[in-house]
Amino acid sequence: MTPFDSFKNPDLCRALLGKLEAALDKPMRFMEVCGTHTVAIFHSGLHSLLPSQLVHLTGPGCPVCVTHESEVAAFIELAGKDGVIVATFGDLMKVPGPGGANLKKAQAEGARVEVVYSPFDALALARDNPASKVVFLGVGFETTAPAVAATVKIAREQKLDNFLLLSFHKLVPPALRALLADPFMSIEAFLLPGHVSAIIGLAAYKFIEDYHVPAVIAGFEPVDILTSLLLMVEQRKKGEAKVVNGYPRVVPDAGNPKALATMYEVFKTSDALWRGIGAIPDSGLVLADAYAQCDAFKVLDITLKESKPLPGCRCGDVLKGILKPNECPLYKKVCTPANPVGPCMVSTEGSCAAYYKYQL
Amino acid sequence: MCLAIPMEIKSIDGPVANVEISGVTKQVRLDLMSEEASVGDYVIVHAGFAISRLDREQALETLEIFKELRLDAF
Numbered sequence: 036m037t038p039f040d041s042f043k044n045p046d047l048c049r050a051l052l053g054k055l056e057a058a059l060d061k062p063m064r065f066m067e068v069c070g071t072h073t074v075a076i077f078h079s080g081l082h083s084l085l086p087s088q089l090v091h092l093t094g095p096g097c098p099v100c101v102t103h104e105s106e107v108a109a110f111i112e113l114a115g116k117d118g119v120i121v122a123t124f125g126d127l128m129k130v131p132g133p134g135g136a137n138l139k140k141a142q143a144e145g146a147r148v149e150v151v152y153s154p155f156d157a158l159a160l161a162r163d164n165p166a167s168k169v170v171f172l173g174v175g176f177e178t179t180a181p182a183v184a185a186t187v188k189i190a191r192e193q194k195l196d197n198f199l200l201l202s203f204h205k206l207v208p209p210a211l212r213a214l215l216a217d218p219f220m221s222i223e224a225f226l227l228p229g230h231v232s233a234i235i236g237l238a239a240y241k242f243i244e245d246y247h248v249p250a251v252i253a254g255f256e257p258v259d260i261l262t263s264l265l266l267m268v269e270q271r272k273k274g275e276a277k278v279v280n281g282y283p284r285v286v287p288d289a290g291n292p293k294a295l296a297t298m299y300e301v302f303k304t305s306d307a308l309w310r311g312i313g314a315i316p317d318s319g320l321v322l323a324d325a326y327a328q329c330d331a332f333k334v335l336d337i338t339l340k341e342s343k344p345l346p347g348c349r350c351g352d353v354l355k356g357i358l359k360p361n362e363c364p365l366y367k368k369v370c371t372p373a374n375p376v377g378p379c380m381v382s383t384e385g386s387c388a389a390y391y392k393y394q395l
Numbered sequence: 396m397c398l399a400i401p402m403e404i405k406s407i408d409g410p411v412a413n414v415e416i417s418g419v420t421k422q423v424r425l426d427l428m429s430e431e432a433s434v435g436d437y438v439i440v441h442a443g444f445a446i447s448r449l450d451r452e453q454a455l456e457t458l459e460i461f462k463e464l465r466l467d468a469f
């Protein structure tokens with residue numbers, strides 16, 4: 036038992052579902068942009084319990100899924116270098132790159148790839164292997180980037196000069212802006228990611244109001260999700276479109292200033308490539324000049340090369356909310372979690388993997 | 396990989412806290428915490444770092460709103 040268990044209460048969920056049903060006078064398409072929301076909505080059964088008028092779209096919220104094929108090609112190039120140990124979150128191991136290559140296969144072919152739970156664990160690898168370069172693969176949004184930034188700072192303090200970073204970190208607000216600017220956009224509301232918001236706060240999303248789309252920060256317990264959906268639907272009913280904090284027990288309106296300061300000390304923004312979406316201006320984080328000596332791109336001379344999208348994979352359309360995973364011609368026939376064609380089927384947080392797991 | 400879970404702080408030693416959830420204990424870094432965290436607090440842990448402290452007052456306030464919504468069984 037924790038003091039926060041009421042947020043799982045099934046009776047409260049039922050009451051909220053009733054409220055939601057009553058508040059909906061016409062269909063509403065909402066998008067969540069957080070892998071943990073995707074999993075929570077399916078795992079809790081909410082995906083099938085939600086009123087049919089409320090259409091759930093899973094956007095570009097899974098960092099693994101939005102990692103571009105050129106970026107995967109760079110990981111694999113890196114893993115093939117002599118004297119390099121790649122340290123990575125486990126989710127990246129099976130993400131397919133050009134020609135079906137992935138880190139798992141590279142490892143089987145002799146590359147040294149170590150899975151770590153925290154970027155901090157990669158520092159021990161660097162300490163234990165002074166003759167090698169230990170390169171952490173930096174993927175993830177604003178929730179993850181501060182942890183990686185703090186690790187880079189600690190590496191410098193501890194003079195671990197053989198610890199490097201290959202940063203592909205991405206930022207959520209520029210991606211939302213790109214989705215909203217897309218002429219095919221059919222999103223009527225956003226459920227905003229709770230833990231990204233715990234770092235960046237409310238102000239970072241203010242621009243969404245210009246598009247007249249209600250946006251509500253949501254937590255991850257069923258009651259949190261339903262409350263935020265209700266706040267979203269009620270806004271539309273009143274003709275409002277504001278950014279609202281539906282998760283105040285974890286998200287201070289100002290976010291986490293220390294984490295933000297750490298992130299922007301170590302990183303600077305740059306354009307970034309998103310799988311299926313393409314380049315989005317100022318949506319990525321690369322190491323700031325003061326940290327250039329930790330930058331694996333520079334130290335190991337890695338460059339992003341153009342690579343073709345995976346044939347047949349419709350991840351891009353899935354991530355933009357244009358297509359549901361089960362509408363992809365390869366879904367379940369050729370593409371399965373055991374044999375993923377695209378990244379949306381790889382990570383447990385991917386839209387296609389969630390559909391596969393919970394909709395069979 | 397985005398998973399971030401609330402864990403209870405059991406002890407603090409400089410920049411490191413011992414945290415616990417359902418009997419599992421772990422060490423996490425406190426470098427990113429803007430507010431001071433103390434033993435007994437719940438923090439959201441992501442990739443080995445505590446990133447936010449759960450605010451009990453705010454949680455109670457949210458639950459109060461449910462009462463106003465006449466979901467008063469709670």
Ligand code: SF4
Nearest residue numbers: 349350363370377387
């Ligand atoms: S089902 Fe597979 S091939 Fe189709 S969009 Fe999803 S990941 Fe890509």
